[in-house]
Amino acid sequence: MASTASGTGVNPYTNRPYSRRFYEILETRKRLPVWEQKDEFFEMMRKNQTMVLVGETGSGKTTQIPSFMVDTGVTRGKRMVACTQPRRVAAMSVSKRVAEEMDVELGEEVGYTIRFEDMTGTKTILKYMTDGMLLREARCHAQTARPPGLVYYRYAAVILDEAHERTLSTDILFGAAEE
Numbered sequence: 001m002a003s004t005a006s007g008t009g010v011n012p013y014t015n016r017p018y019s020r021r022f023y024e025i026l027e028t029r030k031r032l033p034v035w036e037q038k039d040e041f042f043e044m045m046r047k048n049q050t051m052v053l054v055g056e057t058g059s060g061k062t063t064q065i066p067s068f069m070v071d072t073g074v075t076r077g078k079r080m081v082a083c084t085q086p087r088r089v090a091a092m093s094v095s096k097r098v099a100e101e102m103d104v105e106l107g108e109e110v111g112y113t114i115r116f117e118d119m120t121g122t123k124t125i126l127k128y129m130t131d132g133m134l135l136r137e138a139r140c141h142a143q144t145a146r147p148p149g150l151v152y153y154r155y156a157a158v159i160l161d162e163a164h165e166r167t168l169s170t171d172i173l174f175g176a177a178e179e
């Protein structure tokens, strides 16, 4: 499990030894409530195509679930895990934190895409983005006469975060997910 420390001490996403900072942050991460349900999460992921996760504020949904998802190996086919945020500041700040947690450079394996700024690259496996940006991608797909839902095929997994805020973009993306 790469973002949670492989037994070899080498980060498989970078092939570099984990830094001391990685292990320090890992101890903090392990105390987050979502870690208690990590195995249950993997089990549910194996059995279901879509899931709704509910958890207390600060329990680790935004920062941990996307990297757990990457750890399942879904990005091996070169498709990314995307996690949407209603606000651009959140997309930027959370991706910075998660890059630190996974011991990678921001913009490399972990990045973000917001309007007018794409901080991702060819190595990116986990992308935080505004829900508006994902919706734009869906619209572009629709213009090429494909159903909007097909936007999801570009990603190994899509996480629509902060869904309770009911932004128009997230609501529409839920509709596309059902197609």
Ligand SMILES: Nc1ncnc2c1ncn2[C@@H]1O[C@H](COP(=O)(O)OP(=O)(O)OP(=O)(O)O)[C@@H](O)[C@H]1O
Pocket: 032, 055, 056, 057, 058, 059, 060, 061, 062, 063, 064, 093, 094, 097
């Ligand atoms: N940049 C950061 N630096 C240090 N700690 C952080 C940072 N970002 C988040 N955390 C901490 O990580 C923990 C988990 O945060 P996270 O945002 O994943 O929770 P959440 O369940 O998604 O919360 P919410 O429902 O409010 O979005 C929190 O304790 C938070 O304080």
